[in-house]
Amino acid sequence: MKTLTNHMLLYDEDCPMCNLYTAVFIKANMLDKNGRKPFVTLTNEEQNYIDLDRAKDEIALVDTKNKTTLYGIDSLLKVIGNSFPWMEKVGNWKPINYCLKKLYKFISYNRKVIAPSKITSDTTIQCVPSFNVKYRLLYIVFATLFTAIVLFQYAEMISLLPKGNFTRELLLAVGQIGFQFLFILKLSKQKQFNYIGNLVTVSVMGSLMLLPILLLNQFTLINEYVILSWFGLTVNLMILEHYRRVSLLQLPKFLTLTWILYRIIALLFILNL
Known part of the structure; x- marks a missing residue:
């Protein structure tokens, strides 16, 4: 696999699905060993160039070198497409991309009822999707x-x-x-x-x-x-x-x-x- 360097996925550590596929990216060398980070551990500096509200709904892929961010299906296609360019090309075809985005939102907005986590009153930032x-x-x-x-x-x-x-x-x-x-x-x-x-x-x-x-x-x-x-x-x-x-x-x-x-x-x- 071709490793996408200088990029980091922000994931919900309380979500089994998020844990699984981000870990697979690391294990398959599609991302380097620093290629994922729990959302709740974001630094103040990182929060300056990341849309926190959007990142709660759609997994964010941060370009740590250029300080830019992709979200949701675009971030996943970026990671996968680095190793399999044809998949990114197919995934970005308008009709398919539209369906992928809808499917992604369907899963993401419901991930806390698919795999719930303990409610906490912690004041730190939490990766809880918007209620849709x-x-x-x-x-x-x-x-x-x-x-x-x-x-x-x-x-x-x-x-x-x-x-x-x-x-x-x-x-x-x-x-x-x-x-x-x-x-x-x-x-x-x-x-x-x-x-x-x-x-x-x-x-x-x-x-x-x-x-x-x-x-x-x-x-x-x-x-x-x-x-x-x-x-x-x-x-x-x-x-x-x-x-x-x-x-x-x-x-x-x-x-x-x-x-x-x-x-x-x-x-x-x-x-x-």
């Missing part, structure tokens, strides 16, 4: 649809359940959001959206856990007790993850109990169809 209602709603819709699709396919493998359809699973997924919303009405709009974002992320994580069984079932017949056991394990892990996230967000712990209550109500509803 449009991209949060898009994420909630995407996560809800994905969950409904996976659950519908998984339910098809369980003969003990009444024959269902995609609409039922979609309504149950949406109903979970509506049910939990009843218990967060007193929170600010941003906290409500942050919680719902984390809620649907837990559902996505559960759906991803079910995918291996779904895929395996395409090649061999899986015993239904194994299918049910795996589903039970998934639900229990989802409960633990929901509780962990509620604790990180400093929200009432009873939200996990209402989450469980809805699941029980939903199961009873399905069994009595």
Whole structure:
């Protein structure tokens, strides 16, 4: 790999995704050993030529020699393009660049609900993205649809359940959001959206856990007790993850109990169809 020298990526050290891909750049020698730096450790001098608000939303690539900065997908294309010029050329083609920027913002604005970090009252600068209602709603819709699709396919493998359809699973997924919303009405709009974002992320994580069984079932017949056991394990892990996230967000712990209550109500509803 061709190393991009005199450049430094500013990353959110509390974001697993940011940690991962910046570390990969270093390990692959696409950036030198000083090629990344936690956002919170910026010096006063560095803050003079970096747009801090923009850098919170879009990862910044600082040219330490010329004191200039690129942001978001442009910074990533710069790093990747130094080793693979054709990728930078393709990525800068208008239609593709437009889509890449939208995808980047979709992930970046939602990264704190995808992988939340502990809320702190520390007065130092923090790498927390701006709250964007449009991209949060898009994420909630995407996560809800994905969950409904996976659950519908998984339910098809369980003969003990009444024959269902995609609409039922979609309504149950949406109903979970509506049910939990009843218990967060007193929170600010941003906290409500942050919680719902984390809620649907837990559902996505559960759906991803079910995918291996779904895929395996395409090649061999899986015993239904194994299918049910795996589903039970998934639900229990989802409960633990929901509780962990509620604790990180400093929200009432009873939200996990209402989450469980809805699941029980939903199961009873399905069994009595």
